[in-house]
Amino acid sequence: MIKEKLFSDHVSDEWLIHIKNDERVGVQKLLEQFEKRQLKKQELKKAFYEMMQYENKLKSQGVQLIAGIDEVGRGPIAGPVVAAAVILPEDFYLPGLTDSKKLSEQKRESFLDVITDQAIAVGLGIVSPTEIDLMNIHQASLEAMKRAVHELLIQPEHLLIDAMKLPDLNYPQTSIIKGDAKSISIAAASVVAKVTRDRMMKDIASDYPGYGFEKHMGYGTREHIEALKTLGSTPYHRKSFAPVNQFV
Template sequence: MKHSYTINEIKRLLQDGAFSQEEVAQWKNDSRKGVQKLVQQYEKEQQYNIQCQKQFQEMLYFERLYQRQGKKYIAGIDEAGRGPLAGPVVAAAVMLPDNFYLAGLTDSKQLTEKKRLSFFEYIKENALCYGISVVSNETIDKVNIYEATKLAMQEAVTQLTIEPDHLLVDAVQLPNMKMSIEAIIKGDQRSVSIAAASVLAKVTRDHYMKQLAVSYPAYEFERNMGYGTKSHLEALRRVGVTPYHRRSFSPVRHAL
C-alpha cells in the first residue's frame, strides 16, 4: 500500500501543527508502527495541554475573584529559603498581565530545575513587573526567620513599578501594608501569581547558593541549597561554620 506521507513528513507536520483532524484520524489507522508511535505521542501531548489549561484556569480563582471586586493590579508573593541552615531568605513579588499563560506553572519545588530556569526567564519577560528581595543570614539571626521573611516580602513589593491594590501571599500575613491582602495556605499551588513568585524566588536563591558553593565547596551548597543534609551537617562538624550560616539555627549553634 502506498502512503501519501513518509513517517518523517508526518513527524514534521505534527511538530509544525500543519495538519487536519481528518489526517490525524487517517494516521491512527496507518499500519506503520512509526506512525502509530507519532500519533500516540501527539495525543499524549494534547491530553497534557488540556490538563495544563484546566489546572491554570483553576489557579486563576483568586486573581479572578478579586478582579470581580474591582482590584486591577494584583501581585503574588512567595519566598524561598526559610528552612535552610545557611544563606539568605529570598522573596519575590510578581504582577502578571490578564493574558498570561504558562503551561505547567505550579509550586517551584515541584518543577524540574530545567523547567524552573525556563519558567524564570519567561516570567521575567512577560510579567507586568516583578521585584526580588534578598535578606541576609545576619538579618535572619537578628530578627528571626519569620520576621526576616516578612521583611523580604515587603521589600519585594516596594520594588514593583506598578503599585498593587491587592496582594496574594503564600501563607504569610504581612502587617502595615496599605493595600488589601489575602494569605493563602499552599498558595504556590493554588494561585498563578504566587506560583510565578515562587519560581523567581527559588531560582534566585538557588543561583546564590551555587555561587556560594564555589567559595565553600565542603558544604555542597550547590546540591543542598543550604538545607541540613547529612553531608552538610558532617561538614559543619568537620570544617566549622561559615559567615553565611544562620547562627540562630540549632545545628549551627551546636557546631560553633
C-alpha cells in the same frame, strides 16, 4: 514526514482522520504519542485556569494589578531568605507553572525567563543570615516579602500571599494556604524566588567549597553537617540555628 507534522502545531482535523485510517504499526504508535501529548496539554491548560481563580475573582471586582508573593529559604541552616513579588499581565499564559518545588531545575530556569520577560513588575526581597539571627526566621520571612513588595516599580492594588499576611503593608491582601499551588501569581513568585536563591547559594559555594551549598542549598543534610564539623561555620550560616550554634 508524518512524525514531523504530528510534532508541529499545524495539524488539521482532516489530516488526522487520514492518519487514523493508516494501518501501519509505526504510524499508529506515532498517533498514540501525539494523542498523549494533546491530552497532557489539555490537562496543563485546565490546571492553569484553575490556578487563575483568585486572580479572576479579583478582576471581576475591577482589581487589575495583582501581586503574587512567596518566599523561599525558611528551612535551611545557611543562606538568606528570598522573597519575590510578581504582577502578571492580563494575557499571561504559561501552562505547567506551579509550586517551584514541584518543577525541575531546568523547567524553573525556563519559566523564570518567561515570567521576567512578560511580567508587569517583579520585586525581590532578601534578608541575610545575620538579619535572620537578629530577628528570627518568621520575622525574616515577613521582612523579605515586604521588601519584595517595596521593590515593585508599579504599585499593586491587591496582594496574594502564600500562607501569610503582611500587617505592616497598607494593601488589601489575601492569604492562601499552599498558595504556590493554587494561584498562578504566587506560583510565578515562587519560581522567581527559588531560582534567585539557588543561584545565590551556588555563588556562595564557589567562595566556600567543601560544604556542598550548590547541592543542598543550605539545608541541613548529612553532608552539610559533616562539613560543619570539619570546616566550621561560614559568614553565611545562621548562627542561631541548631546545629550551627554548636560549631560557631
